[in-house]
Amino acid sequence: MAIQQPSSTQTRVALTGARGGYGRTLLAQLRNVADMTPTVLVDPDGAGVESMLADLGISDATVVPDLAGIDWSAIDVLVEATGRVAAGVAYAEAAIAHGVHVVMVSKEVETVAGVTLAATAAAAGVRYLPGDGDQPANLIRLVTWIERVGLDIVALGKSGEYDLVFDPTAGTVTQVDETIPAPGMADLLALGDDLHATLAARADLVAPLKRRAAADHCEMTVVAQYTGYTADREDLHYPVVRTAELADVYAARADGGIIDRPGSLDVFSMLRLPDEASFGGGVFVVVRTGDPETWRLLAGKGHVVSRDGRYACVFWPYHLMGVETPLTIAAAASGTATIPAPRQSSVLAGRTAEPLTAGAAFQVAGHHHEVAGIDPVLLSDDDAPAGTAPFYLLGGARLVRDVPAGHLLTFDDLTGIDEIGQRMFEEARAAGSRAAL
Structure with a gap:
């Protein structure tokens, strides 16, 4: 694997979730940053992205609908902003495999797979950083x-x-x-x-x-x-x-x-x-x-x-959302970031807000990415029992048994969990347990 190196004048940026509000703020700001250029924009709403680009006066970026359309040789840094765990993990893994640095904006991905993705990136010799502009x-x-x-x-x-x-x-x-x-x-x-x-x-x-x-x-x-x-x-x-x-x-x-x-x-x-x-x-x-x-x-x-x-x-x-993210793109490209590597110290889990019956299906929905009937809870890793399911792996899952109100959901309660996300989450928890010994 060859690590992608920026050109002498510009860092080439790919952006997933390009049609979202975060994507818009970043693309608007990149027009004013002379040493960065958006080269690949990924979003299933291609027409919407093209309309946004016309409005912004950006004409030289390639728009693709999904992972299959990405030319990794044209990218130095990926900004992942889909807000969806399975998609975000896939984009980040592909970027790392192609020697491309990752700026992670999708906080949902971070809570499930960020620790494992960061370790994978470090082993591959590329950088993985949370994106400036969002609160984390x-x-x-x-x-x-x-x-x-x-x-x-x-x-x-x-x-x-x-x-x-x-x-x-x-x-x-x-x-x-x-x-x-x-x-x-x-x-x-x-x-x-x-x-x-x-x-x-x-x-x-x-x-x-x-x-x-x-x-x-x-x-x-x-x-x-x-x-x-x-x-x-x-x-x-x-x-x-x-x-x-x-x-x-x-x-x-x-x-x-x-x-x-x-x-x-x-x-x-x-x-x-x-x-x-x-x-x-x-x-x-x-x-x-x-x-x-x-x-x-x-x-x-x-x-x-x-x-x-x-x-x-x-x-x-x-x-300031994407207005600040060029700072992280520059740090990823240059290797000047000073923040520590992430480790599994807390778990974002879900407690039932009401009694639920077997077969109940969960979806992540709305502006704040909520799950109906489930309260998010932030637990220290020590306080989260083995098998605790992360909140953002609940999307697409179903209950296999009745559960009372106030129940902390576990993998044993669920079917239809994204297997890759579960593997990465459990790897991070296992690595954290070994480190604590």
Whole structure:
């Protein structure tokens, strides 16, 4: 196998899932990056891709419907963005076999097969990296430099995709295009003396809104694989929080915060007023301050520090999708990435939200890639029993027996599981168990 080498002037990029929103943002940005060019675009909606290319003014990329149409000799780096496990694994494996570096945007693939694909790539002498622009890679990058400077991490995570915007005049909270009455929220804009009571009251007011998403658990699982951190609770806390409160809320429980396990992954719902800036689905890390004088100085410069001065929050209030991904493409081509290799430290699994009967079929569907009737849960590898089925292998599977509500699904409960994905997942878990010995 020959490793593909970039030309002297340009890195040649292939993109799967080209018709999706992520693909559009990346292709639009590549027009402005002189040393990169899209050469192969893969999507079953060829007409849609061609229309998008015409709109973007891109004329020299080859559009193919599937794996069979790819000319690997014309590619240096593959950006995998299908969001589908079986397809994503197939594209990544083929790229590695042809000496092509892989930038993995499909977080669903990462939670099932990322550890094994990364090991396969390393053995083949090619690079495998999570794509900048989505929250997992951004948070991994933030954590890497925070650890490098020696700060003590207490919690880390991201905001949910959609803000909760409180209008004091109307007394309502809006999430995207859904508005609900929120009487009393004006009295809850400050944490007050009882942080836990305030958080509980806020959560009650916004209970009619759907704030939890499988995609959030998926993204935190990817971060877990690359950092070794895991969740404080399997369903995540999801507190309703304003940016300036993050260091107080994500403090250790002994100091009045919500964190029981140091180094916990979590997701919060951003609460803001209409004229306040969004967190932008960005990422954060809460650290212990250590030297009080340093953080008094930084607090004076506007940094977020807890009221007792023991904790601080470092955050990037954005994720720009494909606009940022050229950074990862460049790192893949040049070998300059500094993030660690992933390892199996957490499992994204599924618990039944209701009793289900034998024969029930599962599909991954919707914008957030949910599975009807199944709640995503993020478990440490130690807490996930042998045989636990990963959430994103449920698509296309069926139950072979009746199961009660709250049941953690295992491979023994299911038929129709993608065999390649199962093999890769079980290989990663076995390798992680050996490494722990």
